[in-house]
Amino acid sequence: MLKLDKLTKIYKTGDKALSEVDLEVPKGQVIALIGPSGAGKSTLIRCINRLVEPTSGSATLDGINITTLNSGGLRRERRRMGMIFQEYALVERLTVMENILSGRLGYVGFWRSFLRKFPQSDVDEAYRLLDRVGLAHMADKRADELSGGQRQRVGICRALIQDPALLLVDEPTASLDPKTSREIMRLIVEMCRERDLAAIINIHDVNLAKMFVQRVVGLEMGHMIFDGAPEELSPDVLTRIYGEEDWEATIETVDDDDEEDGS
Amino acid sequence: MPSKINSSGQKVWQVRDRNGQLLNWALWMGAAIIFYISWMKISDQTTWFFVYDAPRIAADIGGRALPPKWEYITKLGKPIWDTLNIATLGTMFALIMAVPIAFMAAQNTTPSKLFARPLALLIIVSTRSVNSLIWALLLVSIVGPGVFAGLIAISIRSIGFCAKLLYEAIEEIDETQVEAIRATGGSGWQVMVYGIVPQILPAFAGIAVFRWDINIRESTVLGLVGAGGIGLQLQSSLNILAWPQVSLILAVILVAVVIGEFVSAKVRGAII
Numbered sequence: 001m002l003k004l005d006k007l008t009k010i011y012k013t014g015d016k017a018l019s020e021v022d023l024e025v026p027k028g029q030v031i032a033l034i035g036p037s038g039a040g041k042s043t044l045i046r047c048i049n050r051l052v053e054p055t056s057g058s059a060t061l062d063g064i065n066i067t068t069l070n071s072g073g074l075r076r077e078r079r080r081m082g083m084i085f086q087e088y089a090l091v092e093r094l095t096v097m098e099n100i101l102s103g104r105l106g107y108v109g110f111w112r113s114f115l116r117k118f119p120q121s122d123v124d125e126a127y128r129l130l131d132r133v134g135l136a137h138m139a140d141k142r143a144d145e146l147s148g149g150q151r152q153r154v155g156i157c158r159a160l161i162q163d164p165a166l167l168l169v170d171e172p173t174a175s176l177d178p179k180t181s182r183e184i185m186r187l188i189v190e191m192c193r194e195r196d197l198a199a200i201i202n203i204h205d206v207n208l209a210k211m212f213v214q215r216v217v218g219l220e221m222g223h224m225i226f227d228g229a230p231e232e233l234s235p236d237v238l239t240r241i242y243g244e245e246d247w248e249a250t251i252e253t254v255d256d257d258d259e260e261d262g263s
Numbered sequence: 264m265p266s267k268i269n270s271s272g273q274k275v276w277q278v279r280d281r282n283g284q285l286l287n288w289a290l291w292m293g294a295a296i297i298f299y300i301s302w303m304k305i306s307d308q309t310t311w312f313f314v315y316d317a318p319r320i321a322a323d324i325g326g327r328a329l330p331p332k333w334e335y336i337t338k339l340g341k342p343i344w345d346t347l348n349i350a351t352l353g354t355m356f357a358l359i360m361a362v363p364i365a366f367m368a369a370q371n372t373t374p375s376k377l378f379a380r381p382l383a384l385l386i387i388v389s390t391r392s393v394n395s396l397i398w399a400l401l402l403v404s405i406v407g408p409g410v411f412a413g414l415i416a417i418s419i420r421s422i423g424f425c426a427k428l429l430y431e432a433i434e435e436i437d438e439t440q441v442e443a444i445r446a447t448g449g450s451g452w453q454v455m456v457y458g459i460v461p462q463i464l465p466a467f468a469g470i471a472v473f474r475w476d477i478n479i480r481e482s483t484v485l486g487l488v489g490a491g492g493i494g495l496q497l498q499s500s501l502n503i504l505a506w507p508q509v510s511l512i513l514a515v516i517l518v519a520v521v522i523g524e525f526v527s528a529k530v531r532g533a534i535i
Contacts, residue, residue, distance in 0.1 A: 075449070081446070087439055092461075106447055113449075
């Protein structure tokens, strides 16, 4: 469904953030993108929806080459790619409801969105999503009154109300405590299963990644150096991705967690 | 380098080394000399007789000015109302023009860094650098004396001020919120309304009342050059040495300014 072909990004400073990344994500598959800070994980997902313009190569979503679209076409395709951010990226001074409905901006004309006159079907869907993530009573709260975990749930709602085919998730748990992190990861993965969504989740917590996904892609200095099942992540592979370290402990704890959460 | 090792091998630290200490001392010395020279120059050019005489003259004018001529207040209602209108409408016009200029001037929203941004910055600098009294002086000769000239003078002077503060606020917004709106497929205008405007709204409201507050004070003097408002009465009263009228006008201006400060403080408190 999503196909990256030799996707490359070289920043103006000359830093090669991505070099010829080939990746294919079938419909409904959730993959974790792991790698050290600065490996190009954020750049990769931002090159897919072109918040960052790739230097060369292409990204194709259901047969449409996103990299060559004009601005109108790009906006149409962005509607099909929901994005979830590390620092939630909610508009702090708008209410929870306005934040969720902002996910419909690509479908609604300027004046309707300016006057907050969203179609009733969108409002219904927003309430359904809020209920699903357990924040039904928060609809009229301002986003900056919410806790981190609550904000990320709103962020998830905003991405899902776009009715996307693909979720681009950038470090969803990096600002959250361990328990909330798991809850958020579980919610994202569940939502993807319910709606048969593909997702690319940037994450640097290897344990958390192994707990929830079926496929892991390892990125190091812009190169894809691992693509396989979580079980294949050996100390050897982790050393290649992150560098020399005693990885045995990491792998041990993951096995324990897997049994615990293996429902 | 303040850290060094002395003869006994101990690490010592002082805030300045010897050269730094000397330089510091020389700068203070220089400042003292400049102050002394300036003082001498001012003193030479002052007719000290008038200065010694000042308390007596001030007491004399004060004596003539008090008590204020209270019945004159009936003639001040309209001028002070004009003054408030000049300040309020002037601020509104200025804001209407300042908003697009601010978006053109901000690094992150400007349509073109080569053309629009320098133009916007030029407008900001040129309107800001000329005092509103001088704008009024110019405009009185262009559009004729009266409230309208004052109104335009106040708005022109305020454009640069408002646009500068607003574009700084725009440059300080959190880009990830903007990015998030862009990622949903929103159009450029939608990104502006959802991603940028909510973030700068508090700054905008703060700038508006702050400038309004300043404009009340500035518009009280515009009448001195014939641009309408209470300054006109002040001017004519001064010309005929009607000190009791002058003191009443000053009192009225004081009250207006205090009310303005009170309102703007309340509004600012409500926003933050």
